Amino acid sequence: MKLVVVGDSLLDVDVEGTVERVCPDAPAPVLDVTAEHARPGGAALAATMAGRDGVDVTLVSALSEDAAGERLRSLLAVPAVFGRVDSVPVKTRLRCGGTSLARMDQGGSGVPRVTDDMLDLVLSADVVLASDYGRGLLRDERLRSVLARVPVVWDPHPRGPAPVPGVRLATPNLAEARAFSGVADPDGAAAELLSRWRARAVVVTMGGDGALLHCGGTPVAVPAPSVVVTDPCGAGDRFAVTAAVCLAAGAAPDEAVDEAVRAAAEFLAGGGIAGMRRGGGVLGGGVLGGATGRRRATAADVSRARMAEPSAADMSRARLPGSAGADVSRVRMPDPPGADVPRARMPVPSGAGVLQNSPGPSVVDAVRARGGVVVAAGGCFDVLHSGHVRMLAAARALGDCLVVCLNSDWSVRRLKGPDRPVNREDDRAEVLRALDCVDDVVVFGEDTPENVLRRLRPDVWVKGGDYAAELLPEADVVRCWGGRAVVVPYHRGRSTTAILTRRA
Missing domain, CATH: 3.40.50.620 (HUPs)
Structure with a gap:
């Protein structure tokens, strides 16, 4: 099974430190920096997660030729094909004790340019995860015409375009579903987007309340296991990657969403992004195997994973x-x-x-x-x-x-x-x-x-x-x-x- 993750890539930087005093000239904490960690973000994070699951994955994205673009390129451990963009978005979070104090955003200018090699790679995929972070790549008309011809799981963004018609699964969170549909109720929002986007299925993710899947009949409610969350960053990518891999392996939409909810919860329970950085498995031994198993995920993996579900x-x-x-x-x-x-x-x-x-x-x-x-x-x-x-x-x-x-x-x-x-x-x-x-x-x-x-x-x-x-x-x-x-x-x-x- 070949997965292609296509979308906007970001450079995420976590500046870690301790806070023991407040600025004398303003009510602001003083962060004494102890470490800095850079990592792939956006579509690059989703591809990294899939790669660490042992999935045969390739990233299709756009990078700049500046220092930020080169730094992001050096952090990637999965195959990739890049178009060009003027500058890569850089998101820097100031963190203390596992909590973000502030975030600084830089870059992200210019319209991403799509190459023929990128289009060819998308067409060769068994399944595509469209990871939209609102930076413009998925607005490209040539790319959208190609995406309409392959199986796609679409993870939308409020500043991004609507999914192409016919996607296997669209995965908006509740705020995104409300913004796209104009309907506050999760059931109604999912039904409206299913019709408006002409998708085969829409799942609205609701954090600790789980997810609601709509395929045109009775909605499927998938509760989430209770976990303590210190940093939700990356949970949406974890969900979308797992859903895409499960669908490609032959799972039904409700099975794929069930596994994706569980995977996101395990990811968060394992420390989220911080857990990945410490070298632990992306899933903490969850759905599709540990981080060190460099093999392709199969339908058998999904079947075995269902035997290890949580108890009542x-x-x-x-x-x-x-x-x-x-x-x-x-x-x-x-x-x-x-x-x-x-x-x-x-x-x-x-x-x-x-x-x-x-x-x-x-x-x-x-x-x-x-x-x-x-x-x-x-x-x-x-x-x-x-x-x-x-x-x-x-x-x-x-x-x-x-x-x-x-x-x-x-x-x-x-x-x-x-x-x-x-x-x-x-x-x-x-x-x-x-x-x-x-x-x-x-x-x-x-x-x-x-x-x-x-x-x-x-x-x-x-x-x-x-x-x-x-x-x-x-x-x-x-x-x-x-x-x-x-x-x-x-x-x-x-x-x-x-x-x-x-x-x-």
Whole structure:
């Protein structure tokens, strides 16, 4: 697999030091310089990351012939083809204790000039990452005409042009998506850009809130693992590189975004740019191998990486204060008339919150009182497996409590056949309640969860990502009270049917 990173390259300089006093003539800290570190930035950083992953990568960019351009050229450890620009942008950050005190920008003048060699190299790529830093290279009409003919992942910039039509994936962050679309809501912004840019997929990255992928059907919400971030610089490049490599290796868009979110989190947890400078792996042993493995990434790499995903405890947020060990009511919705099953153990409430008959505030009521987000997920969960656990953990990470809407035994039998369920509803509910990421379980007897959703009125309704190709049937119901329906990445090869087939 051959990756070409095309875009604006920068020279980044970190001036490190200590601060022990303030200027006598101004309220400004005095930085006593202890070290200076120069590194590739912009598209050059993205190419460097890919190279350290062992990917066969070439950088296509523009450099100046001045001292800054020569310094940047000397720092590159990947093959490159350059056009010319009057001056390379130089970004100098003054840093102390891992924190930036100020940034000074220089250079960046002139219009980048594209050569025939650059165009030929782009055309030879298996996949292209367009890394736009708003300096003009990706505005070149000849280059854009070539990019429209190859598979492209486009990482846009607010000062840059729109992606060429037909890109495999566009990766704006939330601020960029809002600026490009004029829509504040991430779901609406992604849908608007998908149509406006005529892209195959758009993913809006949202920092610690993960990412939202839109491919034309139900949006896919990918939560981010919780990490402590001291310096976010480079996380967007890490995300875009991983997504491009995964797509080129044959991953589906939701798989690629799932891996990219995880890679960005691992990059930040490993110290980000500072971690790279210390010589550690770009991913810290993550998605596509360590920094020293100089080999090409393959589809097998992506497949193996999915086996090392974080546990439910890693992905789910902390439970609400006071909820751990609390005597939370479990409400069972009634089965349809004539169903030969025990009746509900508690009366079914008629209001919006299904837990209001409990002695004292329920988890859902407590979350709503705090202005939190109520998440609901549904399914049969007959033979609980890792795919279920990961889906539920991802759903819980989207809000402040998770209620599982569980199909009753009769409902499962009608949907799955006379031999199902394997485990009765009481057992299935008990196992689900034992998961840290599940705050409550509601059993319903209908074939669809629409009635229970009208009673719960969740802010977010979640299903597994095998529903991503089309709109969820419950989406219209959830929208009635301002909620939204999303899917979370589907973990292929993990299903109850497959488990039972192997047993047989």
